[in-house]
Amino acid sequence: MLRDAAFLRLWAGTVASGLATWALPFVLGLAVLEGSLTAAGLGLVLAVRTAGFLAAVPVAGVLADRYSRRAVVAWAGGAAALASPVLALGLGGSAAVTAAAAAVVGMGQGACRPAFQALTREVVDEPRRQQANAAMTLAVRVTTLLGPGVAALLATVAGTAVLVVGTGALWLAAALLPPRGAAAPTPPHRRDPFHTEFLDGLREARRHPWFLAGLGALAAVITTGYSATGVLLPEASGRHYGTEAVLAAALTGYTAGALAGALLMARWRPRAQGWTALAGLACYGFAPLSLLAPVHPAAVVAAYVLAGVGVELFNVPWFTAAQREIDPGRLARVSSLDFLLSYGLAPVGLALIAPAADLVGAPAVLAACAAVCFLAPAAAALVPGSRDFSRTPPAPRPRE
Structure with a gap:
């Protein structure tokens, strides 16, 4: 895949956006x-960045279906690039400037996501898309694994x-690197209002019952399992084991498992891809169970490794x-x-888990x-x- 110049540019742009998205919270920490920056200021910056992301996603979905997906990526990445130095200037100074810049960065991040998904379809032909999606998520997982050490060293x-700059x-780089798609959508002669297009x-999503069901399952897992482990893993690490080493090992195991899952899905084509993906998603339940x-x-780390593998067993076939x-x-728009x-339900889960734990244990x-x-x-x-x-049953395989 990386020998294809168009995909290599798309891959590099996607990885750059993912690395920038991941790096900002760590650098602000x-x-x-x-x-x-104060702890309260960090919370404000991350909150407004998330708000910007959520506000931009539906708008970008409509725009990326109206116009060139490549252009939407360029404008979104460019806006985040321009806002980043402003955010850096606001550190230790104006909280309002810092928050406003963080909101723009979040909007750029949110606008890129659906456009990148649609652009992948234009750049990569269907037989190679699963391998392409696996290559993208593999690169993001590698940066997540190595990034903290690199950022701390640079600091x-x-x-x-x-x-931050x-x-x-x-x-x-995310704005400039991706190529133009081979088959950008043809704009209609008459534009419908924004809400009508959204x-x-x-309605398109409703035509695919598997998509709505899978999205509901994904939202449920993120809101509950992901939020619970994010909030309660540090507390359990200290209460059960008296050390933060289990916390670090579990999180590293999760990323390592995700790497293994992405490598597996780059080659494996299961016969029942949907059921395999949903089974992988269910594996996240072992994390709170542990x-x-x-x-x-070792059992906690193994549970997190299994959860990481399962997440990529779901993500790659899902995309x-x-x-x-x-x-x-x-x-x-569907993306x-x-x-x-x-992403929108994750903060809800994070906010509710701790009070629920205080209430019922x-x-x-x-x-x-x-x-x-x-x-x-x-x-x-x-x-x-x-x-x-798929809405269409697969063709039966010929007998050997």
Whole structure:
């Protein structure tokens, strides 16, 4: 795949945007340690960035179906690139400037996501899309694994403001590197109002019951399992084991598992792709399950490795199926619905998990979250089309 110049440019641009998205919270965390940003200021910056992301996703979905997906990526990445130095200048100074710049960065991030999904369909032919999606997620996982050490090392020779500007350089690369798609959508002669076009994307999503079921399962797992482990894993690491080493090992194991899952999906074509993907998604339930009671630390790490593998068993076929099955002229709008729900519900879960644990106890919350992670994908697997993530039954394979 990386020998294809067009895909290599798309891959590099996608990876640059993913690295910039991941790096900013970590760098701002270093700014708190450095004293140029308070903990409250960090919370505000991350909150407004998320708000900008959620506001931009549906708008970008409509725009990317109206116009060139390549142009939407360029404008979105360019806006985030320009806002990053402003954010750096605001550190230690104006909180309002910092927050406003963070909102623009979040909007650039949100606008890129559905456009990149649709652009992948234009650049990569159908037989190679699963491999292409696996290559993209593999690169993001590698940067997630190595990024903290690299950022911490760079922080010893450059201030956090310089590193924030560096994320702007990554956004500039994301804006400039991707190629023009081979089959950009043809704009209609008459433009419908924005809300009408967005609702048209919702109607397209409803045409694919497997998509709505899978999206519901994904949102349930993120809201419960992902949120529970994010909030309660640090507490369980200290309470059960008296050390943060289990926390670090579990998170590293999760990323390593995701790497293994992406490598697997680059080559493996399961016969029932949808059911395999949903089974992989259900594996996230082992993560909260491992925190219910003190067990050997290796069991916790193994649960997180399994969760990481399962996430990529779901992600790669999920993106590939959407690019194959959804009407090309509505793909960005449907993708925006995917990102809007999955990312939009995550903060809700993060906000509710800690109060729920205080009310009924962490074990009860973890047990409930594990049950949701197992049951939601199982329910989605019962929906027509979920076996192969397709409305069309697969052709029977010839007898050997």
